[in-house]
Amino acid sequence: MLARTANNLYWLARYVERAEYLARILDATLRLSALPLAYVGASNEWETAVATAGCANSFFAAHAEANEQTVTEFLAFSTSNPSSIRNCFESARLNARAVRTALTIEMWDAINGIWLDLKRWGNGVSSREEFARFLRWVLESSVRFDGSAYRTMLRNDAYWFYRLGVYIERADNTARLVDVKYHLLLPADEHVGGPLDYFQWSAILRSVSALTAYHWVYRENVKPWLVADLLILKDEMPRSLANCYDNLVQNLDRMARAYGRQGSAQRQAHTVRARLENSRIEEIFQNGLHEFIGGFIEDNNRLGAAVAQQYLT
Amino acid sequence: MGVVQRGLEQRVRAINAYLNDIYHRREILKAGIVPEDLVFQNPAFRPEMNGQKVPHDIYVRVAGIDVVRVDADSFYVLEDNARTPSGVSYMLENREIMLRLFPELFSRYRIAPVENHPDELLQTLKSAAPATVSADPTVVLLTPGVHNSAHYEHSFLADKLGVELVEGRDLIARDQVVYMRTTEGLKRVDVIYRRIDDDFLDPLIFQSYSALGVPGLMSAYQAGNVTLANAVGTGAADDKAVYSYMPAIVKFYLGEEPLLKNVQTWRCRESAHLSYVLDHIGELVVKEVHGSGGYGMLIGPKADKATIEAFRAKLKSNPKNFVAQPTLSLSTCPTHVEEGIAPRHVDLRPFVLCGRDRIRIVPGGLTRVALTKGSLVVNSSQGGGTKDTWVLDR
Numbered sequence: 001m002l003a004r005t006a007n008n009l010y011w012l013a014r015y016v017e018r019a020e021y022l023a024r025i026l027d028a029t030l031r032l033s034a035l036p037l038a039y040v041g042a043s044n045e046w047e048t049a050v051a052t053a054g055c056a057n058s059f060f061a062a063h064a065e066a067n068e069q070t071v072t073e074f075l076a077f078s079t080s081n082p083s084s085i086r087n088c089f090e091s092a093r094l095n096a097r098a099v100r101t102a103l104t105i106e107m108w109d110a111i112n113g114i115w116l117d118l119k120r121w122g123n124g125v126s127s128r129e130e131f132a133r134f135l136r137w138v139l140e141s142s143v144r145f146d147g148s149a150y151r152t153m154l155r156n157d158a159y160w161f162y163r164l165g166v167y168i169e170r171a172d173n174t175a176r177l178v179d180v181k182y183h184l185l186l187p188a189d190e191h192v193g194g195p196l197d198y199f200q201w202s203a204i205l206r207s208v209s210a211l212t213a214y215h216w217v218y219r220e221n222v223k224p225w226l227v228a229d230l231l232i233l234k235d236e237m238p239r240s241l242a243n244c245y246d247n248l249v250q251n252l253d254r255m256a257r258a259y260g261r262q263g264s265a266q267r268q269a270h271t272v273r274a275r276l277e278n279s280r281i282e283e284i285f286q287n288g289l290h291e292f293i294g295g296f297i298e299d300n301n302r303l304g305a306a307v308a309q310q311y312l313t
Numbered sequence: 314m315g316v317v318q319r320g321l322e323q324r325v326r327a328i329n330a331y332l333n334d335i336y337h338r339r340e341i342l343k344a345g346i347v348p349e350d351l352v353f354q355n356p357a358f359r360p361e362m363n364g365q366k367v368p369h370d371i372y373v374r375v376a377g378i379d380v381v382r383v384d385a386d387s388f389y390v391l392e393d394n395a396r397t398p399s400g401v402s403y404m405l406e407n408r409e410i411m412l413r414l415f416p417e418l419f420s421r422y423r424i425a426p427v428e429n430h431p432d433e434l435l436q437t438l439k440s441a442a443p444a445t446v447s448a449d450p451t452v453v454l455l456t457p458g459v460h461n462s463a464h465y466e467h468s469f470l471a472d473k474l475g476v477e478l479v480e481g482r483d484l485i486a487r488d489q490v491v492y493m494r495t496t497e498g499l500k501r502v503d504v505i506y507r508r509i510d511d512d513f514l515d516p517l518i519f520q521s522y523s524a525l526g527v528p529g530l531m532s533a534y535q536a537g538n539v540t541l542a543n544a545v546g547t548g549a550a551d552d553k554a555v556y557s558y559m560p561a562i563v564k565f566y567l568g569e570e571p572l573l574k575n576v577q578t579w580r581c582r583e584s585a586h587l588s589y590v591l592d593h594i595g596e597l598v599v600k601e602v603h604g605s606g607g608y609g610m611l612i613g614p615k616a617d618k619a620t621i622e623a624f625r626a627k628l629k630s631n632p633k634n635f636v637a638q639p640t641l642s643l644s645t646c647p648t649h650v651e652e653g654i655a656p657r658h659v660d661l662r663p664f665v666l667c668g669r670d671r672i673r674i675v676p677g678g679l680t681r682v683a684l685t686k687g688s689l690v691v692n693s694s695q696g697g698g699t700k701d702t703w704v705l706d707r
Contacts (some may be wrong), residue, residue, distance in 0.1 A: 101472040
């Protein structure tokens with residue numbers, strides 16, 4: 001297939017995935033900010049949200065203060081923030097339009113429908129209730145789009161490139177979430193910050209829609225080291241780094257078989273997956289969670305670059 | 314459709330013969346049938362094509378010939394489109410929609426199918442591959458990109474043809490061979506069905522500021538390593554001044570009487586014609602020689618005095634740039650409009666495909682309809698619509 005087509009599919013997937021992630025962050029932040037101060041302490045949730053979205057620099061270049069109004073505007077509706085939900089959907093549709101023939105009708109209808117619905121939301125919302133509806137719409141839209149791809153696309157290289165986009169973006173998102181909250185995720189033998197942090201941990205789980213999953217996996221109340229374990233190492237957890245890399249390796253291997261050759265992208269993905277498979281959460285804490293995640297984000301970017309170099313140009 | 318079909322085939326064979334002639338031996342100029350300046354001063358004439366061999370001497374692989382009917386059995390050719398005629402997706406989609414909306418009509422009449430057009434087109438394009446290509450040739454469709462108004466048609470067609478839809482940046486010319494950039498590396502391209510104009514094909518040869526084209530494409534083309542369909546320079550055969558010579562062109566190359574009539578055309582470049590046009594401007598349609606899309610024309614009977622005077626001045630200052638034709642009473646077709654069902658004027662663009670072996674025309678075409686009451690301008694850029702076109706099998 002054309003390298004440009006693969007590139008468009010890959011970015012189409014990344015943008016939709018990113019929009020969903022932003023909606024989850026905003027949703028979790030809304031909940032935290034609605035709690036009485038006694039439960040969450042005096043930290044600024046909105047500032048954390050911006051950091052978790054990975055756009056603190058561009059945000060503070062445009063706004064002096066992070067509060068509900070400025071952050072929701074910036075992350076959800078801004079036209080000047082290239083990574084706002086609005087712009088993610090806009091970019092996703094542009095990519096989709098450029099490769100319309102590579103999409104199934106269902107996928108095109110989904111992404112074009114999202115784009116048409118986007119206009120309905122105008123330039124923002126006037127109440128929390130409306131904002132909550134907006135976030136729900138984003139989640140549903142992303143699920144609808146991804147579902148249409150899953151259920152209708154031929155299982156060939158087009159699908160694999162689409163999937164690479166999903167999982168590279170998702171791995172990056174989960175890693176950033178852990179990175180921003182790493183000071184809350186403490187090992188078992190350290191003093192736990194008491195009830196204040198409990199709601200922070202559940203907010204993290206909620207950001208990756210894993211609150212219920214947590215209880216199914218661990219059958220315990222929420223403990224920070226287990227949250228880290230779930231997000232990083234549990235391959236049955238669909239947003240964990242381990243799961244993302246299982247999928248990346250699978251899709252890249254299929255590509256290598258179909259094309260009859262492999263390259264640096266395959267090697268990079270296998271290396272990262274092996275590291276995740278061989279890690280235990282205790283060791284990760286011992287060597288520094290922050291350092292581990294920082295290294296992972298770099299590795300993940302390296303994989304993105306390898307994929308681009310090997311296939312997309 | 315019988316006589317129309319034979320007439321279309323004849324016309325397109327003549328157009329190809331004419332193009333081959335003006336880029337090679339120029340017999341028709343020596344015979345004094347077409348004036349030299351009409352060829353050499355024509356902005357669509359490409360000196361790069363002088364002496365250039367094209368596969369099977371076929372320049373126009375895909376033609377759209379605009380036909381109108383003025384009474385029960387008189388068909389006239391209104392215009393030849395020999396560059397990158399568009400609209401075939403409407404022909405196919407209109408049929409699909411009609412089949413969905415009016416299935417009972419299709420069971421009551423025997424309507425010849427058009428859905429095989431993409432297959433015929435692919436056959437035609439493959440047959441145009443350079444002779445050196447032994448295996449199954451690789452065909453691509455070259456589009457200017459998503460910002461082009463016909464991009465939907467390009468992607469629709471690429472999909473139906475099962476070929477890659479490429480932009481200039483997807484192609485690369487190396488050592489006079491054209492490749493496309495794929496996820497598996499460079500892949501050689503044999504036939505380019507290009508839907509971009511000559512000017513934008515290759516920035517090294519034509520418009521150097523264009524980002525749409527492929528540097529080095531012309532060199533690969535001239536070396537015969539890739540086929541462009543349609544060939545470069547086909548526009549020299551389809552402007553409105555050349556049109557007026559088309560009956561003579563048909564006779565000259567084929568020794569046959571034209572089966573499809575030409576609309577009587579006054580060439581304002583000739584002084585006798587010019588004075589006739591100036592005297593009768595109120596009854597005539599005056600068109601720019603290189604105009605398209607229904608722009609830059611005057612419909613005398615529908616224009617007010619001021620417009621006519623303005624056009625008269627333009628005519629006098631540059632008569633070569635204009636031709637004039639009588640205002641035809643185009644046939645009408647019952648059309649669903651706001652006030653109900655009403656007659657609206659239509660024209661028909663059948664698509665003619667020239668393969669190595671034969672000429673193919675699916676029984677149908679793009680019917681364009683002027684939706685404004687009384688209007689004769691059917692162009693979609695001016696509010697025209699389209700209709701499904703039925704050829705009944707007997």
